[in-house]
Structures are given as structure tokens and as C-alpha cells.
Amino acid sequence: MLKTRALAGVGLAVAALLALTGCNSGSPSTPAGEGSTPTSDKPLFEVAKDVKLEGSPTFDRITKNGKITIGVKEDQPGLGYKDAATGKRSGFDIDIARWIAASLGYSEDKIDFKPIPSANREQAIVNGDVDYYVGTYSITDKRKAVIDFAGPYFVTGQGLLVRKGDDSIKSEKDLAGKTVCSATGSTPLQNIQANFPDTKTVGLDLYSACVDQLISKQVDAVTTDQAILLGYAAQDPDELKVVGEPFTTEKYGVGLTKGDTAFQTFVNDMFTNGGDTWKAIFEKNLGASGLKVSQPAVEK
Ligand code: GLU
Numbered sequence: 001m002l003k004t005r006a007l008a009g010v011g012l013a014v015a016a017l018l019a020l021t022g023c024n025s026g027s028p029s030t031p032a033g034e035g036s037t038p039t040s041d042k043p044l045f046e047v048a049k050d051v052k053l054e055g056s057p058t059f060d061r062i063t064k065n066g067k068i069t070i071g072v073k074e075d076q077p078g079l080g081y082k083d084a085a086t087g088k089r090s091g092f093d094i095d096i097a098r099w100i101a102a103s104l105g106y107s108e109d110k111i112d113f114k115p116i117p118s119a120n121r122e123q124a125i126v127n128g129d130v131d132y133y134v135g136t137y138s139i140t141d142k143r144k145a146v147i148d149f150a151g152p153y154f155v156t157g158q159g160l161l162v163r164k165g166d167d168s169i170k171s172e173k174d175l176a177g178k179t180v181c182s183a184t185g186s187t188p189l190q191n192i193q194a195n196f197p198d199t200k201t202v203g204l205d206l207y208s209a210c211v212d213q214l215i216s217k218q219v220d221a222v223t224t225d226q227a228i229l230l231g232y233a234a235q236d237p238d239e240l241k242v243v244g245e246p247f248t249t250e251k252y253g254v255g256l257t258k259g260d261t262a263f264q265t266f267v268n269d270m271f272t273n274g275g276d277t278w279k280a281i282f283e284k285n286l287g288a289s290g291l292k293v294s295q296p297a298v299e300k
Pocket of ligand 1 (some may be wrong): 127138186187
């Protein structure tokens with residue numbers, strides 16, 4: 001029941017976000033996140049034609065299938081979100097995923113989005129269940145042992161989400177004796193388990209499930225990237241607040257099949273040469289979030 005309530009709130013939050021940016025003042029019939037900004041008819045990016053990418057097993061598989069399968073999140077408003085009522089996907093990561101597809105010559109109708117939780121990302125990429133993954137996916141050496149990343153395309157840091165009326169947690173320094181929830185297989189959960197010995201942890205598949213547990217007082221805080229937490233706080237400002245400053249650095253990359261350097265270079269070049277598109281995607285999805293982020297340089 002709480003889950004339904006939390007998810008129902010997301011549509012409102014997204015509507016509020018759009019209202020704040022003035023993005024819904026144009027044509028309300030134009031769905032957000034489909035490669036065009038509702039305030040103008042100018043698309044965020046064009047679908048490329050006759051793309052060739054030599055020596056990329058991922059591109060060969062995409063060509064053979066005639067479609068792209070992209071691993072994403074769908075319960076993270078502002079980043080990777082699926083509206084339960086309309087089925088529409090939106091968010092910064094979703095538009096980054098669409099931009100890559102468009103650069104490869106694939107439009108929205110040729111994309112299969114596949115929701116994959118944090119703990120299952122590497123395996124999905126290794127298995128070839130997805131052609132690439134775009135979903136708040138931090139670049140780490142441990143992950144790089146089994147997959148490759150393009151990027152980074154975004155930088156944030158671990159933060160804390162608490163109940164609005166709880167003043168006992170103001171930063172990560174107040175976590176002793178508290179119970180925090182995060183996603184299984186995520187870097188924030190690992191950080192708490194490794195470096196906060198007096199803090200209890202609950203690991204769940206999805207951050208939205210952690211938020212439900214926070215509201216129902218089963219846990220004292222939700223911890224993950226601040227960019228994610230701000231989306232939940234915006235969705236339920238009467239119940240939730242983000243506290244403290246980010247206390248780690250999380251660099252988001254696009255998860256790729258290990259060894260496909262042709263594909264990695266293609267995506268990195270797209271980021272390097274696409275600064276204006278990056279900015280437009282950021283403004284559309286996170287412009288009203290309060291995050292002050294500029295595009296990071298890709299790491300070779
Ligand atoms: N960026 C962190 C990670 O990749 C947390 C967010 C997530 O779980 O997707 O583990």
C-alpha cells in the first residue's frame with residue numbers, strides 16, 4: 001500500500017518538476033523524455049543515418065536484432081523513471097540512453113528498455129541481456145573487472161534521506177545506532193557496511209522499497225546518491241528531506257560489454273562532442289533539482 005502511494009506520488013513530483021522548469025507550458029500532449037523538449041519543437045538530438053561501427057560486437061548484435069536493449073532503472077524520479085499510469089519513461093539517464101541509441105541510428109520505437117536492479121547489472125551485461133546499461137551506475141574498479149564503462153557522464157555523491165520530522169540525523173556523522181536502507185549491490189551500501197561499524201543496514205532490491213520502509217519507520221534513513229534522493233524528496237516533500245552534504249564521489253558510467261573498445265570509444269566521443277546536448281538533457285530533467293553539476297570529461 002505504501003509502495004502504491006509512493007509511486008502514485010511520483011507522477012505529481014514529475015509534474016511539479018516540469019511546472020518548475022516551465023517545461024509543460026508548451027504543448028501538454030508532448031510527452032517528456034522522448035527526444036524533444038515540450039517548450040520547443042527542436043529535438044534534443046537527431047537519429048543518425050547509415051551508422052557504421054567496425055569491430056564492435058555490441059553494434060553487430062544490435063544490427064542483427066534490429067533493435068537496442070538498454071538496461072535502466074524505473075523507480076528513480078528525475079533519473080530513470082516509468083510512469084505506472086502512462087507507461088512513459090523519463091529522466092536524465094533515460095534521455096542519455098536515448099541519445100546513445102539515436103547516435104547509433106535507432107529511434108525510440110527501436111528501443112527495448114529493461115529494468116535491472118543494482119545488484120544484477122554486471123551479470124545482465126556479461127550475459128548480453130542488455131546492449132548497454134544507463135542507470136546511476138558508478139564506475140568502480142571492482143565492476144571494471146567484469147565490464148567496461150563509457151563516461152563518466154555525471155558526478156554525484158552519497159547522501160542521506162530521512163523523515164521530515166526527524167532532527168536526529170543531520171549528516172553521516174549521526175548514523176551510529178541508526179538503521180539505514182540502500183540497494184543490494186550498490187556502492188553506498190558497501191560504504192556503510194565497510195566504514196560505519198555502528199550502523200545497521202537493510203539491503204533491498206529497489207530504492208523505492210527503501211523509501212517505503214523509511215516512511216513506515218522501519219528504517220531511519222535511506223542512503224544512496226544525492227541525485228537519486230533529491231528525486232524522492234521532491235516527490236514527497238511533506239514526509240521526506242535530504243540532509244547533509246555528499247560524502248563520497250560517484251561517477252556515473254554507461255555499462256558496456258568488456259573489451260568492446262569500439263563501442264566504448266563511440267559513446268565517449270559522443271559525450272565529448274555533445275556538450276550542448278548534455279546540457280539540454282540536464283536542464284530538462286534535473287534543472288529544477290537544485291543540483292549544480294557540469295558535464296565531466298570522459299576518462300580514457
Ligand atoms: N551509484 C551507486 C551505484 O552504482 C548507487 C546507485 C545505484 O545503486 O544505482 O552503486
